[in-house]
Amino acid sequence: MTLTPELVTELYASTTLIVGIMLAAAGFASALGWAMICSKYLEGIARQPEMRAQLMTQMLFTGGLMEAFPMIVLGMSMWFIFANPFLGAVKSALGG
Helix, strand or coil, rough: CCCCCHHHHHHHHHHHHHHHHHHHHHHHHHHHHHHHHHHHHHHHHCCCHHHHHHHHHHHHHHHHHHHHHHHHHHHHHHHHHHHCHHHHHHHHHHHC
């Protein structure tokens, strides 16, 4: 079996589909994380209103960490799209 244009096209199409799923999952997880962070922030204010400043600082810090997750996934997905390590693996598996 040789590396045909159809095989390369199928490989890129499959990679693109998986990257889309990865980005959607990262966006959903980030939104869910933000929702949980904000709800706990509001619960904390309801229990101890005098801690509002400290809780807001912690909320924003944790939210910043939460926003790093989709950016890391975006970087990984760009690597899959532009450098596509699977193409090299298929070439070596086919002996070409």
